[in-house]
Amino acid sequence: MTAAETILRKALFGSDLSSEQLSRLPVEFRNRSMFSAHVEELRVLHEAREKIAQIAAGKLSASEARRDLRALLDSLGYDPGDDRGTIKDLLTQRRLDLILQTNVRQARGYVQHLEATTEGALLATPGQELLRVRSRRVPRDWRTRWTNAGGRLYDGRMIALKTDPIWTRISRFGNPYPPFDFGSGMGVEGVGRRECIRLGVISPDDPPQKVPPRDDFNGNLQASVPFGEDSPEYRALKRQFGDNVSFDNGTVKWNA
Amino acid sequence: MKITRIILPPDLIPDQRQAVEAVSDRMSGLVRRHLRERNDSRPANQYGLPKTNYYEDAAESVTTEVSGNVAAVVIDKEGVALHYEGGTIRPTNGKKAFAIPIDPAVAGIWPSEYDPTPKHEKTFITPAGAIGDRDTGNILWILIPKFTIKADPTVLPTDDDLSNAAMDAVWDLMDARRTAS
Numbered sequence: 028m029t030a031a032e033t034i035l036r037k038a039l040f041g042s043d044l045s046s047e048q049l050s051r052l053p054v055e056f057r058n059r060s061m062f063s064a065h066v067e068e069l070r071v072l073h074e075a076r077e078k079i080a081q082i083a084a085g086k087l088s089a090s091e092a093r094r095d096l097r098a099l100l101d102s103l104g105y106d107p108g109d110d111r112g113t114i115k116d117l118l119t120q121r122r123l124d125l126i127l128q129t130n131v132r133q134a135r136g137y138v139q140h141l142e143a144t145t146e147g148a149l150l151a152t153p154g155q156e157l158l159r160v161r162s163r164r165v166p167r168d169w170r171t172r173w174t175n176a177g178g179r180l181y182d183g184r185m186i187a188l189k190t191d192p193i194w195t196r197i198s199r200f201g202n203p204y205p206p207f208d209f210g211s212g213m214g215v216e217g218v219g220r221r222e223c224i225r226l227g228v229i230s231p232d233d234p235p236q237k238v239p240p241r242d243d244f245n246g247n248l249q250a251s252v253p254f255g256e257d258s259p260e261y262r263a264l265k266r267q268f269g270d271n272v273s274f275d276n277g278t279v280k281w282n283a
Numbered sequence: 284m285k286i287t288r289i290i291l292p293p294d295l296i297p298d299q300r301q302a303v304e305a306v307s308d309r310m311s312g313l314v315r316r317h318l319r320e321r322n323d324s325r326p327a328n329q330y331g332l333p334k335t336n337y338y339e340d341a342a343e344s345v346t347t348e349v350s351g352n353v354a355a356v357v358i359d360k361e362g363v364a365l366h367y368e369g370g371t372i373r374p375t376n377g378k379k380a381f382a383i384p385i386d387p388a389v390a391g392i393w394p395s396e397y398d399p400t401p402k403h404e405k406t407f408i409t410p411a412g413a414i415g416d417r418d419t420g421n422i423l424w425i426l427i428p429k430f431t432i433k434a435d436p437t438v439l440p441t442d443d444d445l446s447n448a449a450m451d452a453v454w455d456l457m458d459a460r461r462t463a464s
Contacts, residue, residue, distance in 0.1 A: 029346065030359070085344060085359040094396040120392075135343050142311065142347050147304025151455040152312070160319055161339055214343075217312045220455040231462050 028141070030083040030134035037061040039072045042263035051260055053250030054201035056281060058137070058242065063126050065115065074099050079130045093123045125209065132206045140204035141241065143217060144189055149236045154218030154228050157185040157197070161212035169213055172197055181226040186218055188228065190236045203239075249280040299352050302456060307347040307354035309452035310445055314356050317440045318342035332390045337362075356445075369434030380426035382414060389423045397423070 040060040042049075049057070049064060061076045074096060081087035097118055107116035114122055142148065143155070157173060159166070173185045176196040180186075187193045194203035205214050223229045254260045256274040264272045264279065273280045322338035341360035348355045365372060374381055382394045389397055394414055398405040406414050412426040440448075 030344075083344075083359065085361045088361075088393065090391060090393040090396045094393065094399055097396075098399065132343065135346075138346055139311075143308050145304035145308070147298075147301035147306075147456060148308035150301060150459040151305035151452045152308055153459075160342070161336060216316060217308060219309070219451065220459055231458075235459065235463060 028138060030131070030138045031080040033134045033137055034061075034076060034080040034083060034130065037076060038268075039069050039076065040264075040267050041067040041069045041072055042267060043067055044260060044263050048260050048263075050199075051253055052264075053248075053252060053279065055242070055248050055250050056279070057200070058133075058202065059248075061130075063117075066117070068103060070103065071096070071099060071117070075126055075130075079127055079134070082127060083131045083134050089124060089127055092127055093120060096123055129206065129209060133200070133202070133204075136202070136204035136206060140202075144236075144239050146235075146238050148217075149189060149238065150220070152217040152219050153188055153236060154186050154220075154223040154226075155189045155194070155215045156218050157187075157207075157213055157215055159212055160214035163210070163212045166212065167208065169197075181228055184226075186223075186226065186228055188223075188236055189217075190239055247280070247282050249278050251277050252279050298460075301460075302453060303349050303352055303354050305452045305456040306449045307349050307356070309448050309455075310354065311345050311347045311356050313440055313444065313448040314358070315342040315345045317444075318345070318358075321438070332384060332387050335391065354449075363438065365432055366435055367438040369432050371429055371431040373429045380412065380428045381430065382424035383427055384424050386421060386423045388421075394424055 036059075038060050040062040042062065043065055044062075046064040049062060061072050061079075063072070063075070066072060078087060078092035078095060082089060082092055100117055105117060107113075107118060110116050112119060114125070116122055143152070157169065157178075159169075170180075170185065173193070174180070176193055178185055178187060178193045178197070190203075192203075195201055197207055198204075199208040200206075205211065207213055218226075218228070220229075224231055252260070261272075261274055261279065264281075268281065271282045273282075318338045319342045322334075322336055322342065325334065325338065337360075341358055341363050344359040346357050346359070348357055372381075384390055384392070394406065405417055406423070407417050408414055408426070409422070413422045414424040414426065415422045
């Protein structure tokens with residue numbers, strides 16, 4: 028599957044939920060959905076999904092995508108009101124780039140993660156290193172974040188097995204692949220088997236890692252959630268997906 | 284852009300699928316690292332514009348395609364093939380020129396985004412072929428009808444580097460299989 032294909036398979040999820048509320052939805056659900064904080068209009072999400080897929084396929088620039096999304100928002104009479112010029116204003120370059128770049132990078136990260144965790148890839152290149160791939164004016168302290176999450180350093184390098192839960196623990200989005208936070212400049216590089224042994228990441232006799240389960244974008248899913256049936260989060264899901272979503276004792280079930 | 288196909292001898296590894304998976308993962312990792320190092324080594328441009336991180340974007344777009352005992356690395360970033368192979372490009376879709384930003388304020392912004400008004404009310408075009416802002420008078424882009432890029436094989440790792448990465452992956456895989464058996 029290409030990055031563009033993973034994007035086009037996402038269901039549109041319009042809601043008035045904030046970024047924080049959206050983060051409480053199960054990661055499995057968020058990965059299957061196209062959404063943005065406080066964006067209810069499905070036409071905007073549909074257009075964003077199309078543009079993001081085209082960018083991921085190398086067929087559209089971010090500038091053209093922003094231009095087209097602004098044209099749509101204007102045609103819909105969008106008015107940011109008191110949020111004008113802030114990150115909540117969908118017309119700003121900052122907000123649009125956040126939507127476009129986060130989604131493109133997540134789709135690419137997902138596809139690369141699938142390729143890096145096949146049986147053969149796990150045997151030959153079992154390790155992965157977290158490192159900076161883009162400079163940032165104000166970089167986050169990833170080393171502290173890594174060690175606080177239980178990560179180890181090998182010759183000062185942030186390395187772990189590809190299937191180690193550390194990757195999910197350091198991720199704001201709950202995914203074991205980059206980007207690990209909004210606007211993050213961190214990425215990953217594989218570490219080969221013999222180098223992993225040399226560094227002490229693995230021993231020669233360690234059993235091989237198991238291939239992680241693959242997401243079934245079109246299958247049913249269920250996940251425990253930190254919110255209740257009367258919460259804004261569940262009400263938003265229900266408004267959008269109707270009978271396809273049900274709540275049962277702290278678990279949300281989504282029928283594809 | 285699809286680059287270099289590594290075809291593994293069928294008798295090298297009993298499990299061809301594992302071998303191709305191992306090799307394609309290692310090759311794509313090498314291509315990403317190469318593109319990132321290229322991005323890091325690029326200087327700021329002559330107009331003082333911020334780096335576009337073009338080659339970092341290219342690195343992020345790298346994936347692989349596997350079919351049977353053939354692994355290919357794919358780079359989904361517009362223009363990489365042109366930089367590698369060279370050529371002359373002319374605008375398409377009815378446009379007559381490329382707009383090259385020379386003011387940091389419009390880095391990464393196309394004229395059509397900066398001035399989406401139907402009659403270009405925000406900008407003007409000079410006889411010498413530049414686009415400026417009507418309010419400030421500042422020149423923001425220069426217009427170029429075509430440009431020629433020389434072929435640059437250093438855009439990608441060499442075939443030797445890719446082959447060495449592939450063999451390195453095979454050695455790692457054989458070591459893992461030997462230990463497991």
